[in-house]
Amino acid sequence: TFLGIIIFVVVSIAANESSYCQTTLDNTITTPRTALEINEPILREMGKSLEHFYSFTGVVGECLNLHVDQQGTDVSVSLRSPSGQLLTKVERSNTLLGRENVTYVLPENGIYSVIISSGLRVEIKNGYTIELKPFTKPTVRDFKQMKAEALVSEGDRLSFGKNDAE
Numbered sequence: 577t578f579l580g581i582i583i584f585v586v587v588s589i590a591a592n593e594s595s596y597c598q599t600t601l602d603n604t605i606t607t608p609r610t611a612l613e614i615n616e617p618i619l620r621e622m623g624k625s626l627e628h629f630y631s632f633t634g635v636v637g638e639c640l641n642l643h644v645d646q647q648g649t650d651v652s653v654s655l656r657s658p659s660g661q662l663l664t665k666v667e668r669s670n671t672l673l674g675r676e677n678v679t680y681v682l683p684e685n686g687i688y689s690v691i692i693s694s695g696l697r698v699e700i701k702n703g704y705t706i707e708l709k710p711f712t713k714p715t716v717r718d719f720k721q722m723k724a725e726a727l728v729s730e731g732d733r734l735s736f737g738k739n740d741a742e
Contacts (some may be wrong), residue, residue: 609689612642617707621647623695630690632708634682636742639718641676641709644692648702652693653678660688664722666729679721 609631610618620628634640644653656674663683666676683689691708703738712718 584652587603591607606621612690612706612708614708614710617705619703619705620692621703622692624650624694628692628695628703630692630706631687632690634684634686634688634711636682636685638682639714640678640680640711641680641691641707643707643709644676644678645705645707646676647704649694649704651676651704654691654693656689656691658684658688660689664726664729666725667732677725679718679725681718681722 612618612630612632616632619730622628632640638702640655642653642655644651652665654665655663657663664678664680666678669684678690692704
C-alpha cells in the first residue's frame with residue numbers, strides 16, 4: 577500500500593548544512609525542525625526555491641502570533657497541525673520587504689510545524705527573521721485578524737494565478 581511510503585524531498589541548504597524533508601502521504605512532517613522559542617528571533621538566509629522548517633509546542637485554544645519579517649526575499653508561511661493538516665498559508669505576492677503575520681487559534685495540543693518557503697526563480701540570497709510571540713487568549717480582534725490574513729492571501733493567490741497543491 578501507499579500509506580507506508582515515505583517521500584524524501586530535498587528542502588534546504590543553509591549555512592553549509594543540508595536538510596531533507598520527510599513526509600508521509602498523510603502530510604505528517606517528519607523532517608528535523610528548528611524549535612521556535614517565544615521572543616527569540618531567528619535570522620535566516622533564504623535562496624531560490626528553498627524551504628525551512630520550524631516547530632513549537634501549542635495548547636488547544638491558545639492564539640498563535642508569529643511574525644516573519646522579509647528582508648529582500650518573498651516568502652510564504654505555512655502552519656501545520658500536530659497531525660500534519662495545513663491550517664493556514666500566508667503569502668503576500670511580490671513583496672520582498674515587510675512582515676508576514678500568522679495569527680491562528682490552535683485547534684489541538686501538540687507540536688506544530690511552520691514552513692517558510694521561497695518561490696524565487698532566480699538566485700537572490702537575502703533573508704528573513706522569524707519570531708514566535710507569546711501565546712494569548714484569543715480576542716475578537718484575533719479572530720478578525722485571522723479572517724483578514726486568509727482573505728488577503730486568497731486574494732493574492734487569485735490575482736497572481738497561484739494554485740496551491742497543499
